Amino acid sequence: xxxxxxxxxxxxxxxxxxxxxxxxxxxxxxxxxxxxxxxxxxxxxxxxxxxxxxxxxxxxxxxxxxxxxxxxxxxxxxxxxxxxxxxxxxxxxxxxxxxxxxxxxxxxxxxxxx
Amino acid sequence: xxxxxxxxxxxxxxxxxxxxxxxxxxxxxxxxxxxxxxxxxxxxxxxxxxxxxxxxxxxxxxxxxxxxxxxxxxxxxxxxxxxxxxxxxxxxxxxxxxxxxxxxxxxxxxxxxxx
Numbered sequence: 737x738x739x740x741x742x743x744x745x746x747x748x749x750x751x752x753x754x755x756x757x758x759x760x761x762x763x764x765x766x767x768x769x770x771x772x773x774x775x776x777x778x779x780x781x782x783x784x785x786x787x788x789x790x791x792x793x794x795x796x797x798x799x800x801x802x803x804x805x806x807x808x809x810x811x812x813x814x815x816x817x818x819x820x821x822x823x824x825x826x827x828x829x830x831x832x833x834x835x836x837x838x839x840x841x842x843x844x845x846x847x848x849x850x
Numbered sequence: 851x852x853x854x855x856x857x858x859x860x861x862x863x864x865x866x867x868x869x870x871x872x873x874x875x876x877x878x879x880x881x882x883x884x885x886x887x888x889x890x891x892x893x894x895x896x897x898x899x900x901x902x903x904x905x906x907x908x909x910x911x912x913x914x915x916x917x918x919x920x921x922x923x924x925x926x927x928x929x930x931x932x933x934x935x936x937x938x939x940x941x942x943x944x945x946x947x948x949x950x951x952x953x954x955x956x957x958x959x960x961x962x963x964x965x
Contacts, residue, residue, distance in 0.1 A: 779958045780853075781893070837883065842891055
């Protein structure tokens with residue numbers, strides 16, 4: 737079974753600063769996908785960024801980027817120039833290739849301070 | 851199409867009562883998923899459908915839980931004889947047959963409180 741661990745229950749940073757959220761996972765699979773989801777106070781889960789395990793290049797989406805270390809089974813999310821709208825719960829999630837269900841971590845509550 | 855909608859947003863029920871939740875997926879999505887999220891935890895997979903067929907159920911889905919997706923459109927999740935441990939957020943998501951790399955679209959969830 738796969739497990740996803742987020743060791744930072746809460747984080748806070750000043751607006752415009754850079755913040756990194758940590759995620760580690762455990763799997764024996766070689767082909768899989770990793771995701772970061774954002775869940776604002778309004779509750780709807782929104783996809784932030786995804787990474788295919790077979791790709792060595794780290795994914796980037798505007799201010800969001802990941803540091804994917806496959807050997808270390810680490811998948812951290814970096815948010816640059818943080819904005820007040822980034823305040824939310826952030827979940828790291830895993831799914832293996834050919835599977836359909838996501839395995840989530842316990843989340844990190846991120847607060848951006850004005 | 852405005853996304854995945856769930857109804858109701860909140861439900862308070864007495865222990866022992868039955869409750870039913872509804873999820874309307876994005877119309878062109880043929881896969882539909884149910885997840886449960888308890889306080890302080892990430893969502894946990896419950897079950898998923900491809901069109902009207904229920905293809906997988908988690909062991910978390912006890913005999914008191916049943917999900918349906920008639921005609922491959924909306925889905926309902928029913929909990930019979932509710933218990934306090936059923937209190938949680940129930941999330942619905944939908945996707946195309948190949949959710950990767952497009953990912954899933956989640957609804958806003960139904961928060962169930964059993965008193």
